[in-house]
Structures are given as C-alpha cells and as structure tokens.
Amino acid sequence: MSTKYTRGSFQLMKSINRSVILNMIRSKGPISRADIAKQTNLTPPTVSNIVKELLDSQFVVETTQGSSQGGRKPTYLEINANQFFIMGIDVGRYHIKFVITNLYGELVEQLMLDIQAQPEANDLIEKMKEGIYQIMQKGGRNKDKYLGIGVAMHGIVDVNTGVSLFAPSFQTHNIPIQEELAKEFSMMVHVENDAKAMTLGEWWLGNGNDEDNIVGINVGHGIGAGIMIRGELFQGANFIAGEIGHMTIDLSGPKCSCGNYGCLQTLAAGPAIAQRAIKELKAGNTSMITDIVQGDLERVNGEIVFEAATRGDEFSQELLKQTGRYLGIGLTNLIHTINPNRIIIGGGVSHAGEFILDSLQETIQARIITDAAKETEIVPSQLGDNASAIGACVLILQNFFHGGKQVSQ
Amino acid sequence: MSTKYTRGSFQLMKSINRSVILNMIRSKGPISRADIAKQTNLTPPTVSNIVKELLDSQFVVETTQGSSQGGRKPTYLEINANQFFIMGIDVGRYHIKFVITNLYGELVEQLMLDIQAQPEANDLIEKMKEGIYQIMQKGGRNKDKYLGIGVAMHGIVDVNTGVSLFAPSFQTHNIPIQEELAKEFSMMVHVENDAKAMTLGEWWLGNGNDEDNIVGINVGHGIGAGIMIRGELFQGANFIAGEIGHMTIDLSGPKCSCGNYGCLQTLAAGPAIAQRAIKELKAGNTSMITDIVQGDLERVNGEIVFEAATRGDEFSQELLKQTGRYLGIGLTNLIHTINPNRIIIGGGVSHAGEFILDSLQETIQARIITDAAKETEIVPSQLGDNASAIGACVLILQNFFHGGKQVSQ
DNA sequence: ATAAAAATTTTAAAACTCATTTTTAAATAC
DNA sequence: GTATTTAAAAATGAGTTTTAAAATTTTTAT
Incomplete structure (x- = not known):
C-alpha cells in the first residue's frame, strides 16, 4: 500500500466547494445563497454557480422566500429530501431489517424478515435480495430514485470490497455481499460492521460535526x-x-x-x-x-x-x-x-x-x-433499534454529501 | 467547536501541489522534474513552476545530472537539507536534551542539561532558554537558518496552544512553553507529549506513509x-x-x-x-x-x-x-x-x-x-534515546513539508 | 417618490492547471 | 562525423474555476 498523492486540480477545488455548499444546505438549511457565501467564505458568484448545478440535478430546491432584513428577500434553499432515497439493511442474529430513508435519513419504509438459525452464505444473500425487492415494491418508487444500498452486518467486514470476512453468529466466512447486491441491483453498495454503522448513524443524525471524535x-x-x-x-x-x-x-x-x-x-x-x-x-x-x-x-x-x-x-x-x-x-x-x-x-x-x-x-x-x-x-x-439500519443508509448518504472528500479515487 | 469549512481555492490547490512535490523530492529524491510529473500525475509545466519557486526559496537544490536513457540528461533535485535546521527539545524527568537536525531530521548537534528535582515552571522555562542559546552558539549558525523549535514534554500537552497542562513528574500545571519560547526566539514553536513526539519521529524517519496507522x-x-x-x-x-x-x-x-x-x-x-x-x-x-x-x-x-x-x-x-x-x-x-x-x-x-x-x-x-x-x-x-527529541524536530518538519495540508488556518 | 440596504446576477480579471509544442541536450545508428 | 532518435525541460496558449467589482433586483425606511 503505497502513498496516494492527492494532487490539487480544478476538479478537486470544485468538488470541495460543492461538498461544502451541499453540507451547509443540509445542516443549516433552509439557507440563502448569501448566507452560504458568508458562512463558507466563498464568494457569491461561486455559490450561485454551484447552486445552479445542484438545482439542475434536483438534489436541492428553492423553497420559501425569507423575510427581508431591509433589502431584497432571500431565496431559501433546501435539500430536495424526498426526491431520492436510500436502502438500508441490518443483518441481525435472527432477522434482517430493511429500511428506506430519504436524503435526510428519515425513515419512510421498513420491513423485517426472519432468518433461519446459522444460515448458509447463499441463503443470506437470497434473503437480502428478497427483502430488497419486497420493500422496493412496497414503496412503489422508480429504481433510479435510489442512490444506493447500505448494509450493516455484525462481525468483521472489509469495507473496501464489501465482503463480510467473518460473522461469529453465523460462523460464515468471506461473503461477497457488495458484489452480489451490486450485480443484482446495479447501484452503489456499501457494507459495514453493525456497531460502526450505528455510530455513523448517530453521528450523522445527531449533532456530530467533522471536529468531533x-x-x-x-x-x-x-x-x-x-x-x-x-x-x-x-x-x-x-x-x-x-x-x-x-x-x-x-x-x-x-x-x-x-x-x-x-x-x-x-x-x-x-x-x-x-x-x-x-x-x-x-x-x-x-x-x-x-x-x-x-x-x-x-x-x-x-x-x-x-x-x-x-x-x-x-x-x-x-x-x-x-x-x-x-x-x-x-x-x-x-x-x-x-x-x-x-x-x-x-x-x-x-x-x-x-x-x-x-x-x-x-x-x-x-x-x-x-x-x-x-x-x-x-x-x-437516539435511533434505538433502527440505529444500525439507518446508519447503513448513512454510508450512502455520506458518500453522496461528502463525495468531494473522496479525492483519492 | 464548530465545523471548520475548508473551501477550495487557488491557494489550496497550489499549496497541495507544492506539498506533494516537496514530499516527493524528500522521500524519492534525488529525482528529476519529469519523474515527479509522472509519479504525481501533475503536468510538466506545473511541476516546473513550483520547482522554480522551491529553488528560489533555497529549500530545494539541483544536484547532479543523471545518466541519460537515450535523451537529454535529467537534472536531479534534492532537499537542500543543510541549509535550514530545526531545534528539538526533550524534557525528561532528570535532564533536558537539546538537539539540532537538518531538513532530513539528521542529528547535527546535541546537548544535555541537568534539571533539579521537582523544578518550578519558571526554572524549567529558563533552563530551556539557556540550553537553546548554548546549542545555537555551539552550532554557530545564523538564527534565520532555523525553521522552528519543537518541544517534547511528558504529561498532558495542549498542542494547539503549546501549554503543558500537567506534568506528573514535576507536579506542574499549565506551563505556557510555546508562548515563552516564541517570545524569546521569535520563531515557530510546537509542543507535544513525549510519547507522541517519539511516535511521530519514528513514523517520519522510518517508512511510515500516510496510509499507515x-x-x-x-x-x-x-x-x-x-x-x-x-x-x-x-x-x-x-x-x-x-x-x-x-x-x-x-x-x-x-x-x-x-x-x-x-x-x-x-x-x-x-x-x-x-x-x-x-x-x-x-x-x-x-x-x-x-x-x-x-x-x-x-x-x-x-x-x-x-x-x-x-x-x-x-x-x-x-x-x-x-x-x-x-x-x-x-x-x-x-x-x-x-x-x-x-x-x-x-x-x-x-x-x-x-x-x-x-x-x-x-x-x-x-x-x-x-x-x-x-x-x-x-x-x-530505531531512534532509541533520541526518539522524542528528534520527534520534536519532526513537529516542525511536518509543518514545513505538509504545510499545504494546514488548509484551515 | 427617493434613498438605503440586502440578495442575486453579471462581467471581467486573475490564478492556476492542462495539453501541446518547442527547445535543448545527449545517445545511438549509419 | 552527421543524422536520427529519445528524453528533459521550457514556453505557449487554452481551459477551468475562483475572485473582485459593478450592476441589477427587490424591499424597507424616510
């Protein structure tokens, strides 16, 4: 594993700013372009340009106009939360929980399937596919509305390849969850350990910020x-x-x-x-x-x-x-x-x-x-029994909102 | 502590690239401009421009010419290691160790002073100043050749303010080491816990890279x-x-x-x-x-x-x-x-x-x-008894070489 | 009505990187 | 010894994005 040099480039510069603006809207929204510029130290034109792209891609919407502070009324921007969705799966010892959240990580659909004791790897994968089809049907949304599938799994997970290396409750080894689900549903799939997913969920939906450990x-x-x-x-x-x-x-x-x-x-x-x-x-x-x-x-x-x-x-x-x-x-x-x-x-x-x-x-x-x-x-x-499943969704959300940070591709 | 937004800007882009090039020269040097471009994915003009600035500032020198692979000979670049120096201080239980290293972190001067048992905060500061004056005189180098002073101190250290919050061996509290030394010598001062400084030193001078934990x-x-x-x-x-x-x-x-x-x-x-x-x-x-x-x-x-x-x-x-x-x-x-x-x-x-x-x-x-x-x-x-003192120097070196990473100023 | 003030947008400039070409210099083939 | 090839470094101009300043829009206050 050699050092990966992340060079400065225009794409990097822009993706950082896109990320900064998107996160500002997510965490401080509704917010006006002018306020974004003030709080981020970006200049108004930079904000306007990037916001225009975000509006085009439908990730952001203009909502109400605010009240004037003695000048032109600000146009408030918000995340277009119910335009895109994320699937989250929490594989437990006795059941698998499926949830769908919107871009705010709010629950919009859920489903629980039982699993047999000590399932084989194949049965697990099949059960997951089954649940995904079921909950997608339940929601009735078009497949292209989904940004991806996050999976929380107990045991040790290779998050780079999305493989469950070892699951003590099932005594299974090396289940290629990401590969199997990505093949079936052709969308982004991330897999993570359940405690880690839970933590991510609490951090994201609580008041975690980048400085916090x-x-x-x-x-x-x-x-x-x-x-x-x-x-x-x-x-x-x-x-x-x-x-x-x-x-x-x-x-x-x-x-x-x-x-x-x-x-x-x-x-x-x-x-x-x-x-x-x-x-x-x-x-x-x-x-x-x-x-x-x-x-x-x-x-x-x-x-x-x-x-x-x-x-x-x-x-x-x-x-x-x-x-x-x-x-x-x-x-x-x-x-x-x-x-x-x-x-x-x-x-x-x-x-x-x-x-x-x-x-x-x-x-x-x-x-x-x-x-x-x-x-x-x-x-x-705060999220209780749903923490890991919602945290699994946040795996995808984080990738979406902080995508600009993935500078080393 | 609120989130610090690091926005993309031209300075950021350039400082990243400056950092990348400087580190490439440090770790892979002697190296030609063309090789830097290949390994970093930067384009030749970008490399040439930044290298020109590095040559002007004397941090880098053109050394030998390499042998040709069937064309113009490459001009090798190297860190101008013996043009600038760093002071490192390791405050132990019974003595204070002072070292001077060059830009490669190589030892060029050292000195040891005893301290009395359970010293007062003031005595400690005075002893540190005394040692710095002594070792600087010993080296006979001009003060502006020094990039800064790194201090390794046992106990708990606030690295942001450079204050020794608590030192169990001395039973002292809140010694403003950074402030005192910066005032006296008007150069950059960093203070760190001794075990942490040791680790940084081993990482920097061993084969640590950014991916390693x-x-x-x-x-x-x-x-x-x-x-x-x-x-x-x-x-x-x-x-x-x-x-x-x-x-x-x-x-x-x-x-x-x-x-x-x-x-x-x-x-x-x-x-x-x-x-x-x-x-x-x-x-x-x-x-x-x-x-x-x-x-x-x-x-x-x-x-x-x-x-x-x-x-x-x-x-x-x-x-x-x-x-x-x-x-x-x-x-x-x-x-x-x-x-x-x-x-x-x-x-x-x-x-x-x-x-x-x-x-x-x-x-x-x-x-x-x-x-x-x-x-x-x-x-x-690897560094043995000098590990903390040399690690203290690396506090300054890291700031110098990875300065581009300090995007949130 | 008019002035002032705030939120956007427009415009032009500046800071870079990027792709391409040109120059320089050496090694090799004839 | 000359021509050809190869590679390094410098120069040129184009392209991307931020930045600075001015213009526009909209609202409130006088």
Missing part, C-alpha cells in the same frame, strides 16, 4: 464499538478497530469464547448478564426473574433481566448496576486510549436504561485521570 | 502511547488519547498512583519492575541484583534489572518475561481497539530488548482474535 458502543450479544475520527469511521489495518468486546479488563475473569479470560464481553454483554443471573439464582438468591421464566432458568436472557429490573426487582437492578460498573471500566480504558468527545450507548443493553447508565457514569467519573476528560458525554442511542 | 509506546517511568492516523498524531478531545498507562487490565492488580487498581503501568512500567524485584528478593529469592546494588534494595530500578538480565541473571530474565506478558495484554487491548499496522516499542524498556519483546510477541500471538491482526508488526524503536 465520537465512539458508539453496541452492547448486545457481544460488544462492538465504532470510532469516528475527523468525520470518518476508523477501520484500522485489518478492520478490527473497535472490537472492544475482547478487551481484557480482569486477568482472573471468566473464560471467553475467544479463549482468553476476563474479556469485557464476558462481564458486560447480554449473555454475561444472563449467566450471572442464572448462577446467582441457582445459588439461592430470590428474584422476580424466577416467576417470569416460570422456573425454567434456561430461558433467562438479558431482556428478561431488564424487564424484571424495570418492574422493580432489586436482584435484577443490582445485577445491572454491576454490569454498568464493568462497562464503565471498559469505557474508561477506551477514554484513556481514544478520548472521544462523546460516547453513545446502543444495542440491546440500552433497553436497560438508567440501571446500567447511572452506575456506568459513576464508575467513569471515579476512574478517569483528568478533570477535562470527566466531561466526556455518555448518552444513550 | 502506527502506534508508538513509550515505556519508562509511566506508559504512554502515540497514535498516528492518516499521517497525523491523534489527540482526542482533551489531549489524553494514548494515555494507556492507566488502562485497567487486572481488576485485582496493584494500586496505581491514579487511585485505581491494575492499571497497565502498575504491572509493566519501570517502577513496577523494580517493585516486583524488591518484593520477591525480600521474600527470599536470590539474584545477581543483590550484588549489583550491594544489598541496598532501595537502589533497585528498571535499568539494574535489565543489566542483570543481560548478564545472565535468570531471576531478572523471568521478571522481564512476566513484564512482557503484561505489556502484551495491554497491547492486545490496543490492537483490538486501534488495530494499527505496526507498534513501535521505545523508552527505557527498549533497553531490555529480547527478554521483554519475545514474551510480549508470544502473548499477543496467543490472545489476538483474528489471523489478519496477528500480522501486526511489533518493532523496537
């Missing part, structure tokens, strides 16, 4: 993180950046599926919560959980513990508090390494809400080494 | 890391990115100065090695160390353990092996979070060489979750 944590069956640096998801050398589920925090902790002891996910992921609950219940602790599962401890899982906690079960609440403490230790390690502005907690565990978040916050406050870093915001996901 | 680890009194992402040191929101010394890896480990238990540096830094040695010797173990310190266990430190290990002391060798294992666990966590291409081990511990590195490698190989990531290179520092 945010980290998104997906706590479910495992624990994964997405790291945004200077407006881009950070991949690392082998696409495993963010695999914090296997961060060792307790050398004498429980054994993990990876073979090591005391990985974060053996202490704080969904199955870990269930395991601890079962163990303590067998040891004679009493809890509402026993009633909920009607005595069958095999049925205990994270969601059931959350439910009991919400209904006031003290045993479950204490269990979740402990989980929050473990997670807090993992996040403190992360803050000492990455030092993000904000950490977003998503995935199944976010249903446990305050029980986990409060003790997590306390733990971080107690352990972090500098006062400044104590200000790190810890917030729950 | 490398991490440098400085293991001495504490443990710090520098993270390079896309050719820049990663700072995080509060400049504490890379503070991996306080990464918890063993919940039931020894107490750390920060108040937590089982921080990486309580297990793998210099003082930790010494502590473990003392404890085990008191418990009755026998070792060459006892002879070296002539029975005075107070005198045991990391360096002495290294010495004993090198001389064949099995007790010390085993101790270092154990240290390597702890460090390996910390680095595995880092790989699962950052996933760099290469990790460079520097600082005092690099004197312990193979004893630590071998068991460190083994530990990582055993614990990492994907085969691809097992390929992560772990290498010792």
